[in-house]
Amino acid sequence: xxxxxxxxxxxxxxxxxxxxxxxxxxxxxxxxxxxxxxxxxxxxxxxxxxxxxxxxxxxxxxxxxxxxxxxxxxxxxxxxxxxxxxxxxxxxxxxxxxxxxxxxxxxxxxxxxxxxxxxxxxxxxxxxxxxxxxxxxxxxxxxxxxxxxxxxxx
Amino acid sequence: xxxxxxxxxxxxxxxxxxxxxxxxxxxxxxxxxxxxxxxxxxxxxxxxxxxxxxxxxxxxxxxxxxxxxxxxxxxxxxxxxxxxxxxxxxxxxxxxxxxxxxxxxxxxxxxxxxxxxxxxxxxxxxxxxxxxxxxxxxxxxxxxxxxxxxxxxx
Numbered sequence: 001x002x003x004x005x006x007x008x009x010x011x012x013x014x015x016x017x018x019x020x021x022x023x024x025x026x027x028x029x030x031x032x033x034x035x036x037x038x039x040x041x042x043x044x045x046x047x048x049x050x051x052x053x054x055x056x057x058x059x060x061x062x063x064x065x066x067x068x069x070x071x072x073x074x075x076x077x078x079x080x081x082x083x084x085x086x087x088x089x090x091x092x093x094x095x096x097x098x099x100x101x102x103x104x105x106x107x108x109x110x111x112x113x114x115x116x117x118x119x120x121x122x123x124x125x126x127x128x129x130x131x132x133x134x135x136x137x138x139x140x141x142x143x144x145x146x147x148x149x150x151x152x153x154x
Numbered sequence: 155x156x157x158x159x160x161x162x163x164x165x166x167x168x169x170x171x172x173x174x175x176x177x178x179x180x181x182x183x184x185x186x187x188x189x190x191x192x193x194x195x196x197x198x199x200x201x202x203x204x205x206x207x208x209x210x211x212x213x214x215x216x217x218x219x220x221x222x223x224x225x226x227x228x229x230x231x232x233x234x235x236x237x238x239x240x241x242x243x244x245x246x247x248x249x250x251x252x253x254x255x256x257x258x259x260x261x262x263x264x265x266x267x268x269x270x271x272x273x274x275x276x277x278x279x280x281x282x283x284x285x286x287x288x289x290x291x292x293x294x295x296x297x298x299x300x301x302x303x304x305x306x307x308x
Contacts, residue, residue: 011290011294018298019293024200025301027174029304031223069178121160126304138293140165
């Protein structure tokens with residue numbers, strides 16, 4: 001069985017390891033900055049971004065969980081905490097069986113708007129300032145292609 | 155204050171959002187596969203990879219936390235759980251004040267070796283199969299450069 005493994009080449013290993021390392025560092029650093037300077041933790045920010053992206057700022061728990069690749073139970077617990085802080089409310093939907101919605105509140109919109117300038121500055125100084133326009137295009141193309149592929153398969 | 159924000163252009167926004175989405179999807183999917191088919195959760199795998207990378211498989215808690223960008227308390231709790239499962243042991247170092255080491259055990263080595271073929275297949279099918287060699291080189295270059303930059307600043 002193990003004989004059939006197509007092990008990574010040195011180049012593939014190098015690229016993959018550094019790509020993972022980039023992500024660990026970048027997302028970790030961004031989370032520290034966000035949490036230090038705003039009242040949003042990175043997971044709050046991620047949920048609110050996904051809510052401000054859609055009409056009326058409302059999305060089913062299960063769709064949020066799928067979008068962020070979280071377990072449903074993690075999403076449910078996290079939204080309960082965000083409800084407690086007034087950032088979202090829960091909207092039940094008794095007429096269908098597909099589960100409740102999370103809806104961003106006015107306070108949630110204020111929180112993400114307040115964090116946005118900080119977030120943009122951090123994304124620039126930690127990442128965009130060190131990447132050329134051509135590299136960024138390549139990165140976007142690869143990202144879009146692989147996400148589409150993962151969504152098809154998932 | 156907000157007037158001075160250099161907001162992201164449409165291209166930057168597109169690239170950044172998709173890059174983050176790629177990571178959420180890819181790491182999430184990889185974690186699901188690993189957890190379903192081996193007995194290692196993704197954080198276990200990450201810690202063990204960082205331990206097999208160094209001589210004697212031993213590394214200070216604080217160095218592991220820095221490498222993975224975890225809070226020290228999170229690393230400490232996680233290693234305690236891994237100790238309970240026999241994957242690592244703790245080695246205290248009374249003569250210096252820089253804290254304890256985590257050391258990979260034989261069982262830890264067996265666990266990561268057993269998970270490795272599965273991990274490689276997943277990395278190929280989820281990611282490498284959809285990226286050209288030239289794109290991979292660009293990705294590696296960007297990753298190395300940005301990680302170096304983040305390490306200098308951090």
